[in-house]
């Protein structure tokens with residue numbers, strides 16, 4: 037089964053335009069983002085040293101990126117010493133080839149998967165399917181997405197765009213195709229739906245011989261990998277199969293065991309707004325008689341070293357994929373995750389995807405404009421990624437061209453003037469600043485990021501802003517405005 | 530060139546603009562955050578653990594060492610459990626009062642066999658009060674990771690105050706990264722359907738934590 041593909045996506049403004057007209061989607065998104073947002077603020081307020089944890093997280097990640105070569109080599113040594121095998125993949129194709137080869141070597145034709153952004157990014161499920169291997173997503177939301185032949189729309193709750201009625205219909209219709217059917221008379225209560233998923237997936241867990249995972253963190257010093265989750269499907273995939281293959285981006289390293297004390301405090305609170313997520317698993321190579329006896333780690337680059345080469349943009353590699361920035365983003369809330377045309381939606385997607393993939397395509401050229409620059413994403417980011425700064429930087433790159441690194445080599449991008457990218461960016465700028473509703477919110481949101489506001493928009497926006505006054509930036513800080521208007525409710529029509 | 534060398538070379542080129550800085554890791558940045566939050570007595574820390582466990586819907590019970598076997602027997606009876614999987618190193622006294630079939634943690638038991646067992650009883654490695662977390666490290670009294678995963682009912686015994694720490698940093702300090710660790714904060718839960726919290730989907734849906742003193 038295929039999870040759908042992002043290739044050939046329309047540019048952000050077009051996709052966003054459709055999403056904004058989809059009432060169900062907007063209702064679901066609004067409910068979800070507002071709920072998580074409020075809970076997160078409480079979870080963060082509970083720890084008095086949040087600012088210090090955030091600063092430490094930022095510095096640990098920056099230090100790691102600055103010495104990434106050294107830590108990668110150290111990680112390889114420690115994973116190998118602990119009984120694992122390390123593979124290196126320069127791009128998505130190579131990663132897919134390696135994983136396919138490793139699965140085939142076990143003689144198996146199905147794998148169970150833990151939710152993983154990295155495997156979505158490289159299109160692993162599709163690559164395996166093409167080789168006759170079924171990859172079963174086991175996270176409840178990913179199961180909903182996969183059975184619905186759909187794409188994930190949120191990092192943390194990938195099926196956020198579906199309501200319970202839709203989920204019931206998908207389960208009733210599709211489960212029998214892939215294994216144990218949904219029970220007769222399945223209703224749409226979350227408890228019954230979760231039970232149906234439990235029964236359906238348990239059959240697969242109990243017979244699975246190969247598990248595929250990502251990882252939230254890798255510890256260079258010890259060779260330990262960490263997966264943070266809620267449901268226990270991660271534990272199932274990491275524990276029951278004979279072979280475990282973990283596919284992880286090279287930026288997920290932290291130097292030392294002790295560093296986890298920072299991220300295991302900031303990640304759950306930023307992500308699910310919990311003091312701690314229900315389950316965290318750590319494993320170091322293989323352990324005699326406990327869990328998989330064969331462990332492969334596939335380290336992927338796939339645009340990360342190109343991102344690292346960008347002095348402003350490299351901070352995006354600090355991201356721990358908590359999704360807090362999605363939940364506060366007024367553009368994401370209206371446009372939904374699919375509009376970003378990438379596995380990484382929302383503010384982080386708007387800066388990460390164009391860096392990983394380059395800004396040549398229409399969608400990638402338009403992504404840096406998929407924002408109101410309100411700065412809320414920066415405020416909540418647990419590793420202090422200055423997303424607005426990177427957005428402005430990438431806008432300039434799109435319109436003015438300049439030197440970028442692609443596939444390890446420096447190339448000079450031409451300015452996008454007069455090209456498709458310009459028109460895409462132009463439309464996106466108009467969408468972000470000019471969409472009914474988004475305009476009103478955008479104007480108000482902009483106040484605390486005034487330092488990012490050029491007098492005219494760079495590039496294609498320049499042409500636009502030269503003939504129109506840019507929205508003036510009021511002095512009221514974003515947070516005050518947010519409080520006063522209950523998160524933009526008044527301006528969302 | 531191998532992909533390994535290719536990637537490492539790309540990394541080095543990518544950071545060539547960064548001024549050289551050989552400050553060793555342990556001096557490279559400040560850990561300005563706290564080692565623990567708040568100022569609590571030992572009893573208060575144990576109370577906080579109980580509170581936070583319960584807040585995430587674990588069922589918390591307290592007893593002293595003499596009452597442990599009775600407590601475990603009662604919990605199993607209330608659940609209607611007739612079979613219990615036990616780690617090889619579990620103190621046999623703990624189950625002395627329970628009328629159940631014991632299924633020892635065996636290397637050759639299949640996941641399907643574990644799926645037919647009603648409950649699992651284990652000890653733990655450490656418990657973290659601020660987050661309501663218990664950590665298992667696969668020690669002899671905790672068993673292989675799968676035995677606390679497949680059965681639907683997990684009874685976990687925490688020795689208080691000896692195994693209780695305040696915070697995540699203090700917890701990590703006590704743990705050995707070479708062992709496979711499972712951190713558990715409340716039972717398995719999902720919020721994937723319209724953000725309604727549902728216990729389940731995959732791990733044990735009922736987690737009972739027994740805080741035993743005087744061991």
Ligand code: SF4
Pocket residue numbers: 306354355356357358359360361362384413416417418419420421
């Ligand atoms: S950019 Fe920051 S807030 Fe957004 S997902 Fe990454 S770590 Fe979280």
